[in-house]
Amino acid sequence: EQHDPSDHRTTQAKVALIDALGDLVDADGMDPLLPYLDDHHDDVQASLIQVIERHRPASAAEALGRVCGSEIHSSRIKRLSAKTLSSLQLSVRSSYESFDDELKEAYLLGKKGQLVARG
Secondary structure (H helix, E strand, C coil): CCCCCCCCCCHHHHHHHHHHHHHHCCHHHCHHHHHHHHCCCHHHHHHHHHHHHHHCCCCHHHHHHHHHCCCCCCHHHHHHHHHHHHHHCCECCCCHHHCCHHHHHHEEECCCCEEEECC
């Protein structure tokens, strides 16, 4: 059963739900979990990003790119999203311009549209 990100269950329960679903789905089954990137709690968002990193769904590139330029996500979640995009070498060419300046200072846009850490 999928729950809406605005469903205010305890954070611990949502993290457990994401971890359990992350064990049951593969990369093709990740799309229903992506709305949890907009959950009100950083720990829920971070848990989902870890599941994304494990399953490597290409469909997550747009969602993670949106997080990197968002005004509602914390710096911690933006950095974790950028790090995941970089390690998975997913293209962010369409969203890079909206990234926070802090992330643009840390990552360059590679020739194939992927994030490349500076230095």
